Amino acid sequence: MEVDVMNHFGILKRFSDVPYFENEKSKKLMDDLHFSIRLGGIVVVTGLSCSGKTTLLDKTLKKLQEEKNIIVCRSLSTEKQAVSIPLIFSAFFSDLVKEKNIGSYMKAEKKERKLIELLNKHKKNLVLLIDDAHELNTQTFIGLKKIRELDKDTEGKITFILVGQPKLSNELNHPKNEEIGARSHMFSVLENKAKYCEWIIKQAVSENIKPKDILNQDAIELPGESLLTPLQVIKYLSSSLQKAYMIGVKPVTKEIVQSVLVPEINGLDAKLARNGYTNRYLCDLLNSKNNELRLFLKGQLVGSKAQEFNQEILKLGIS
Numbered sequence: 001m002e003v004d005v006m007n008h009f010g011i012l013k014r015f016s017d018v019p020y021f022e023n024e025k026s027k028k029l030m031d032d033l034h035f036s037i038r039l040g041g042i043v044v045v046t047g048l049s050c051s052g053k054t055t056l057l058d059k060t061l062k063k064l065q066e067e068k069n070i071i072v073c074r075s076l077s078t079e080k081q082a083v084s085i086p087l088i089f090s091a092f093f094s095d096l097v098k099e100k101n102i103g104s105y106m107k108a109e110k111k112e113r114k115l116i117e118l119l120n121k122h123k124k125n126l127v128l129l130i131d132d133a134h135e136l137n138t139q140t141f142i143g144l145k146k147i148r149e150l151d152k153d154t155e156g157k158i159t160f161i162l163v164g165q166p167k168l169s170n171e172l173n174h175p176k177n178e179e180i181g182a183r184s185h186m187f188s189v190l191e192n193k194a195k196y197c198e199w200i201i202k203q204a205v206s207e208n209i210k211p212k213d214i215l216n217q218d219a220i221e222l223p224g225e226s227l228l229t230p231l232q233v234i235k236y237l238s239s240s241l242q243k244a245y246m247i248g249v250k251p252v253t254k255e256i257v258q259s260v261l262v263p264e265i266n267g268l269d270a271k272l273a274r275n276g277y278t279n280r281y282l283c284d285l286l287n288s289k290n291n292e293l294r295l296f297l298k299g300q301l302v303g304s305k306a307q308e309f310n311q312e313i314l315k316l317g318i319s
């Protein structure tokens, strides 16, 4: 948002710089998550892209790190499909072993023994966070379950936190992954958007300015009704103020907000992407070519093929 627009509406802070939004539901989610991570096991956190998963986990892990009996490690690999079991071990060892040459522990049997030794030595719970876990494959899921079982007789326990888009819970509920799915503790990031728009404005303006001085009440409610994530609310709120400034309207009307909301925002392709489904995955799932998939996503595929595709997409919980 431009400085002129901010001055015009009396906005003191960028919307992206306002503090973390919390309500009773999100506080409870954080408390339950915190408790579950301390108990050990496989903890799964899912939510749409930009729904606040990483932010929530950062806050929860910061709180956990202040507790003395927990060590938090992170898997830093950016190629999730390629996250292999040796990489998981090396993520633990990179954070726990002081010697530079961790390669010598990575041979078969040795790495398992080393991890057991570290659990007994530190007598602390080890937590490993794997972000974007919706991209992991079945082999890795099985490997994680096996590593988890190494803590059976050790003093410290292992917790894996798998964070990902809703595809992750669909994958874990699939029979091919039921070994790990049935043993996971699942959490879903709640949508806090109902009062989010009004709350952001209050945080960004001085005390003598009210949200209704900036946007009409129906305009304030609109982003919360149509948008799904905090990031989207920030983006469309800023664009609405920018447009209202350009055409000299204050407070911002519902029509202005409507005009900047991109119609495609709730289109099928956007929904699939937010849920973690790439075109490559969808082509495999639907046994289709990329061209055919693109026609389908644009609503231009007709006949029995389109019906067949629609049914498969519905099975993913997306309508």
Ligand SMILES: Nc1ncnc2c1ncn2[C@@H]1O[C@H](COP(=O)(O)OP(=O)(O)O)[C@@H](O)[C@H]1O
Residues within 6 Å of the ligand: 018, 019, 020, 021, 022, 047, 048, 049, 050, 051, 052, 053, 054, 055, 056, 192, 230, 231
């Ligand atoms: N509760 C919240 N309050 C304020 N901003 C939030 C909140 N949750 C997320 N955000 C903002 O939304 C953006 C996306 O959040 P992020 O945690 O990266 O989402 P995800 O990991 O689900 O993709 C970030 O810029 C973050 O600052």
Ligand SMILES: [Mg+2]
Residues within 6 Å of the ligand: 053, 054, 055, 131
């Ligand atoms: Mg994230």
